[in-house]
Amino acid sequence: MFGLFQRSKPVKIRSFHENRKYGVAAKDLKELLKKGCKALQLPLSGAHVCLYSDGTKVTEEFFLTLPDHTELVLLSREQTWSGVVCDIGQLLNTDRHADGIIEAAQGLLSDEQSPKRRKILCDLLLNLDDRSELESREEDEEWFRGVDARFKTKSAYMKYNCESRIRGYMKEVDDASKTIQKAKVRTEFLKTSKYLAETLKTAKYNGCYFDRTEKEPDRLCTQQGWFTCQGSFDQDVCKSLHSINPYGSRESRIVFSTWNLDHRIEKKRTVIPALLEALQNHKTADVNLNYFYSLLFTRENLKLVHIVCHKKGAHNLLCEGKKIFRRATDTDKGNQAAKGKRRRMK
Known part of the structure; x- marks a missing residue:
């Protein structure tokens, strides 16, 4: 008697090859198969139904427990479905x-x-929606929407994007001079800052990291423009395998702006304070400025990371003490060369 009064259950059903879904109401699986095969023009013999979401096969008992409007896939005898x-x-x-x-x-x-x-x-x-093979503004105007008109190619803009980030790091170094109380230390720090700025300018602010037209050892992306997350500061690789091609679309370009060039040994907490401390009792000539340059501005200490992999807490990594100052032999050689030059001038 229960079956006579059982309510018909409304579901959405589709075939293996079609995206279009049909609304069908049936009181049991047998009726569903009959109506579904008629609507989708499939042979009833061997037909079976599974969940669209994950491919779970629908039995008679399971059908009765399904919520209304569940999405199903109707399959012929030889077909299988494993979900989306x-x-x-x-x-x-x-x-x-x-x-x-x-x-x-x-x-x-x-x-x-x-x-x-x-x-x-x-x-x-x-x-x-990948148009990464296109490079110029004329070829892909949508990619350049919102980008200054002076940039004519994607690579030129991406290079500028990287340069801007690196310039920002240099500004933080310059700003640190405001915290120095001793005039002598400030003078040495300004010499240091000038050296770092000149070295950075010579390297064109390392804009090559984002420029896909650069040579492979210098760029962080493939020739097509794909970037891969390098994982958080304390990992060798990104476990989530994050990747993105900002050259492919305007949306990807904007999303890429959330990726970080993260300092493994932290810039503000560690590198700049270590530089200031080194200059407290030493001259600029005694400090290994190339080491600090590499920590602040190069891939030796920078990792490109997806925002999810960017850990903002303390990294607890220190500068290498033996690299902070120039080796005595280097200083001696410099002094000897200077003395020799003075003797020749006499």
Whole structure:
């Protein structure tokens, strides 16, 4: 008697090859298969149903427990379904033009409720909308929207982007002079700052790190423009395998601005204070300025990290004491050379 009064359950059903979903109401799995096969024009023999989300097979008992409007996939005898990855796999294996793939992915996303699957589809759409092979403003005007008109190529802007970050580090060094009380120490620090600024200018502010047209040892990206997160300061690699191509789209370019060039040995907490301390009782000539330059501005101490991998707490890493000052032999050689020069002038 219970079956006679059982309420029909409304569900959404689709086939293996179609994104379009049909609303079907059935009181049991048998009725669902019959109505679904008719709507999708599939043979009833061997037909079976599974959850769209993860591919779980729907049995008669399981069907009765499903919430209303559950999304299902109706399959023929030989077909299998393992969840939303099947949709993505079909999209990637299709022969359609990129615009067609994007349209199909957008169609899936428009009716998707699961946060995890929405994230997967959003990431897919972002990477599908890839115009990284285009370089000039004329070729990809959308990429340059909001970018100063003086930049004519993507590489030129990305190089400037990196230079700006490095210049910011130099400004922090200059600002540290305001904290120095002793005039003598301030004088030595200003000499140090001038040397670092000149060295940095000669290196063109290391803008090569973001410029894909630079040689491989100098750039942080592939020739196509892909950057990979190098992991937090205390890790050798990024366990999440974060990657991004800011050359691919305007959105990727903007998102890349949240990635950090992080100092392993911290700039404000450690490097600059160590430099100030070294100058308290020593002249600039005695300090290994090349070591401090490498810590402040080069890949020796900088790691490109996704914002999730950027740990803002104390790094607890110190400068190497034996590298802070120049070796005595280097100083002696410099003094001997200076003396020799003076003798020749006499």
